[in-house]
Amino acid sequence: MPSGTPTRPSPRRVHTIRFGLAAVSLALISSCTTWASFDQKQIDLASQRASTAADLLFQRLSGELSTAMTNGGPTAAVLVCKDRAPEIAAEIESTTGVDIERTALRFRNTANAPDEWEAEMMAAFAARRMNGEEWKDMSATRIDGEQLRWMRPIPLGPMCAVCHGEDAQIAQDTRRALAEIYPNDNAVGFRDGELRGAFTARVPLTGAR
Numbered sequence: 001m002p003s004g005t006p007t008r009p010s011p012r013r014v015h016t017i018r019f020g021l022a023a024v025s026l027a028l029i030s031s032c033t034t035w036a037s038f039d040q041k042q043i044d045l046a047s048q049r050a051s052t053a054a055d056l057l058f059q060r061l062s063g064e065l066s067t068a069m070t071n072g073g074p075t076a077a078v079l080v081c082k083d084r085a086p087e088i089a090a091e092i093e094s095t096t097g098v099d100i101e102r103t104a105l106r107f108r109n110t111a112n113a114p115d116e117w118e119a120e121m122m123a124a125f126a127a128r129r130m131n132g133e134e135w136k137d138m139s140a141t142r143i144d145g146e147q148l149r150w151m152r153p154i155p156l157g158p159m160c161a162v163c164h165g166e167d168a169q170i171a172q173d174t175r176r177a178l179a180e181i182y183p184n185d186n187a188v189g190f191r192d193g194e195l196r197g198a199f200t201a202r203v204p205l206t207g208a209r
């Protein structure tokens, strides 16, 4: 080839490049669209299972919390939240197959810290509430490989303030018990109706037809 002549790929080479690109895009598309194999019905079913598991966790935890509050006061109930919450969640997972947990933007136990998606969804829930949407009407889902990830907001209710409310609402001995177990507690100062955190679940999508 004389020098100075612009080099161009031969038509055959262009064809090979095009073919190569097409193959790469196909491979990319098929690796990114595992979700496409799940239909809306499977997603709705998995969301329903997550929602039922969250209801169950909430009912059982609230039940044990109020029993402990009646019998031993908030300080005894702190231990229910600490020890029983993960145990009840594990029981629910073993009977329903739904991995259900609680998380929050401002958390008490670092084990409940959100990942990036969870933090984003909680910020979005709070923004939706500012726009007038009710907490009970909100949820979020995302497909992650063979699982559905699901979230639902948890607003602060009247019985929560004794452990998550403002300073004046938390008894001295409760504050002491909390400080002992959670020296870096960030889960105080919430007002009634404010976003306290969220349920977060993982539900297998395979076999859920």
Ligand code: HEC
Pocket: 062, 065, 074, 075, 076, 077, 078, 079, 081, 082, 083, 085, 102, 103, 104, 106, 107, 108, 109, 110, 112, 154, 155, 156, 157, 159, 160, 161, 162, 163, 164, 187, 196, 197, 198
């Ligand atoms: C008796 C005290 C007490 C009461 C009442 C209480 N909580 Fe908690 N809460 C705790 C403790 C202790 C933890 C940390 C549990 C752990 O170690 O995982 C916690 C953790 C949480 C978490 C997980 C995120 C985090 O901060 O670590 C959420 C969400 C939560 N509480 C919501 C509520 C709601 C909603 C209510 C009312 C329905 C409530 N709590 C009532 C003591 C309490």
